[in-house]
Amino acid sequence: MKKVACLFILLFALLSTKAQVPDKSWWTFSYLQNQSPQKDLLNLRSLNEHFAGEHGFIQLSADGNSFVNSKQQEVRFWACNGGSLAAGFDDKKLDSLARFLAKMGVNIIRYHGAINPHGKNTRLMEVDTTEARSIWRCVAAMKKQGIYTVISPYWPANGHMGGWIPAEWGIDGYSGKDDMWEVLYFNKRMKESYKAWVKYLYTTPNPYTKVALKDEPAVAVIQVINEDSPLFWTMSAIKPALAKMVGVQFSEWLRNKYGAQPGIKDTTELLPSYDMTIPPRQHANSRLHDEVEFYADHQRAFYDDMVHYYRDVLGCKQLINGSNWRTASQSRLLDLERWTNSGAEVIAVNKYFDPQHKGPNSGWRVDPGDFYGAPSALKNPADLPTNLKHVAGRPMMVTESGWNLPNRYQTEGALLVAAYGGLTGLDAFFWFTPTAANYMQEPYFTFLNIKGQHPMNRWSTSTPGEIGMFPANALIQRLGYVKEAKVLQEQRTMKSMLNRDVPPIFEEQSFDPNRDFVISDNKDKGELSPLTFLTGGVSTKYDSKKDTIQLSADLKKLIKPKESKVTSITGEEELDYKTGIFVLNTPKAKAVSGFLNSKKSFNLNEVTITSNNKYATIELVSMDGKDLGQSKKVLLQVGTIFRPTGWDEQPATFDNNHKQTDGFKIINTGKMPWLGMPADGTISLKNKLINKAIQLDAAGHAVKTLDLQKKSNSVTLKLPPDAFYILLEN
Structure with missing residues (x-):
């Protein structure tokens, strides 16, 4: 019995080390907004x-x-x-x-x-x-x-x-x-x-x-419209009056397709959305096949009409996007959904990285007593919001996304978006959502009190870990510091899409805490790994005469499951998804992110980064457009883990969509100000032009000059514990 008790105590101690709650060593984050x-x-x-x-x-x-x-x-x-x-x-x-x-x-x-x-x-x-x-x-x-x-x-x-x-x-x-x-x-x-x-x-x-x-x-x-589609689960929840209206329009569509037939009623009863998500079992003229085709034709006609109305009737000169939603089955219906939208000029989707947050009010707030799984995208790369199949000839936007609270690994998000977004040609990624004029000074719903605590706003991006990581990554994206490269071009026929055939590659389903009242147990697998999205751009073309795919690289050389590593076709991005470490290595931007103390040292040509942090994101980005070895102005940006003062959690196992998940129970949601885990590491840069290091506060103002160790052709800097923005300049 004593042995069992000792083992339990040891196990609990090991689990507790993962909680990473703030202690006295963490630094206080502040934003002085009234400076000149x-x-x-x-x-x-x-x-x-x-x-x-x-x-x-x-x-x-x-x-x-x-x-x-x-x-x-x-x-x-x-x-x-x-x-x-x-x-x-x-x-x-x-x-x-x-x-x-x-x-x-x-x-x-x-x-x-x-x-x-x-x-x-x-x-x-x-x-x-x-x-x-x-x-x-x-x-x-x-x-x-x-x-x-x-x-x-x-x-x-x-x-x-x-x-x-x-x-x-x-x-x-x-x-x-x-x-x-x-x-x-x-x-x-x-x-x-x-x-x-x-x-x-x-x-x-x-x-x-x-x-x-x-x-x-x-x-x-x-x-045109946000988050709606007849190809999503909500179609099964429409009111009877609307279902009858749709049934009448479906009957009219059937008569146009087959001619007047006695078997076509005035109102055709609609099948459940679930039927569209399972493998086809009937011939092409089955009722289910017709219903899917009717929805697709009707939705395409709707968006075509809206484009006509905006463009030709109102005289709007802007580009137009139909919607930004997903389907009840990404494998069987998403390409069809994108086809219905492709009469407009821009394709979009809303796709979040799920923090595996569970609680009675998890759709809009974080309560004490809630659970979360603490996933990092670095260890769950198939869930990256940038894993998208682009439509050829159309810009692609993610119109809502984020590493929402209570996610502890927010600082990886902006880097991964800039790196993989640049690689795949993603045109815009809209973080959801700022909730203040700068940083949110009060991220709590103070009108609610739960045993002396206030719930947090789960949707705010106005946090040090998210909006605070914008500058370096905005530079990477805006200035094109990452090479774009296509790795796969797909062509699909309308026949295969209407048959709901599973394509060789498709986007993984993401979870919406407010909408997924049906969770399908989708066993569909594509021929190609979802890690293909991390090797380069994936695009598809509709209305082809034949279903084909064209690869620009040997994926076996880029995706190595035994080593748990995936490398981009350009060689600029590498992810070790077992240890959770991402490396970006381009001439003008170099970065590492993840659980860095498992490796400690990273040699990126002109830059060497060492870190003992359990988790951190460290980036060096040229600010003058020159390669880092010749730049006279470099932004060094550091993000670790940020938590409110007094935040407390404990290891726990909870039910996450009928799956037992190891994570944490939130004991205390804390209070302001934010606290940052101390940075612990050094950077070395082979650049003889840099001779000064200025630590900046969150508002970008000088705090102090740091001790920069210079050699003949390089500089070395030990990161201060409260590192956030550091300017390296001539």
Whole structure:
């Protein structure tokens, strides 16, 4: 019995070492926002245009795969959400937000809102003029700082619809707190109302710029609808009145396909969404096959009509994106979903890295007593949000994503997005979402009290570990420091997509805590490993005559499962997903991220990095466009683990979607300020031009000059414990 007790104590002690809660050695993070901008030594505003749209509307490149301006110059974006903060910010605070984002390297923002009428006693054709003014204010404020805007004006989730659907709207079966998934696609009254809303938004002169949005080059992309599709699980939850309406339209479609036949009823009953996710068992003329084809045809026609309305009726000159959603089966339906969207110029998706957070309110907050799995993308590379199959001839955007709280490994996120986004040609990755004009000073819902603690906002990106890592990675993305390279080009036929055949490679499913009321046990496997996405760009082309794939490299040389390593086709990125260490090695940017003390030393040509940190992200990035060996100005950026003061957790096993997961139980959500785990390491740079190291605070202002050890052709610096931004210069 004593032996068992001793083993239990030992096991508990070993597990406890993984908790990594703040102690007295951790440093206090602060942001002094009232210092003079003239003292900024780290300010990326100069990367932006004098004003957004200075060189005309954002357009497609010659091959359609990326963005250019009217001079056909490539435009590279570092992006975030947060445009809707305009609804609650006064002019001074909104201007402060725009200045801060530009300073951090952001040059495009997304306004995710709802232009529809809100609440009781409204009429469906009315416009929420208050929301319209917020959008106009956002565009005007961001434009002055060289930040473009993407506008997403409608999301059928009830919370965005205003919290109450009046019966007076006349949408059969929908009232009160109903979500309105799929209504816009099939209800003509809803569709005409949507057109009335956006007509007002885009054709009324913006009172803050005197220019209607349709003629505003500072608006880069119009998004028709956020997160909705008949090919998703929500189709099985539509109200009976809408199901009947869809059934009537399905019957009409069947008659157009087969002609008048006695077997076609006036209303065809819809099959469950689940049936679309399983292997086909019937011939091509089966009812299920027809239903899938009907949904695809109908959704494609809807987006084509919306493109026509925006472009030809309203006169909007911006690029257009249909939606950004996924499907009930990524393997069997996602290519079909992307095809329905490809009548518009831009493809998008919302895809988060899941912190495996479980609790009664995990859809919007982090409570004491919640559980989380503490995954790092470095050990779970198949879940990276940048693992995307691009559509050939269309730019690709991730319009919502992040390493959301309570994720402890946030500092890896921005680096991985910049590195793998650059490799694969990802055109914009919008972090979701800033919740303050700079860093969130109060990330808690203070109106709630749980045994003396306050829940945290799980969706804020305004944290040291996320928005704090923007500068170095904005430089990497904006200045093209990572080589883009394609590794796989796929072609698919409409026949195989309508048959729901599993393609050789597909994107892994991501989890939404607010929407996945059905979790399919999808056993589908592609011929190619999902790690292929980490070797280079993967693209697909639709309407082909034959299903084909073309590889540009021998994947066996790049993906080595026995060693748990994957290398990019360019040789610039390498991931050891067993130990959880990522290395970026380009002429102008070098970085390591992960559980560094398992290796300790990293030789990256001109740069050597050593670290004893259990976890850290360390980056050196040229700020003057020259290779690091010749640069006169280098940003050294360091991120470890950030936690609130008093944060406490303990090892625990919990149920994560019917799977027992080792993780942590949150004992205390803590309080402000943020604390940072001390950095422990050194960097050496072979560069005879660098002779000074200046430690900066979070606002980019000088704190002190550090002891830089110089040799004939190199410099060495021991990282201070509170390292965040350090400027190496001549």
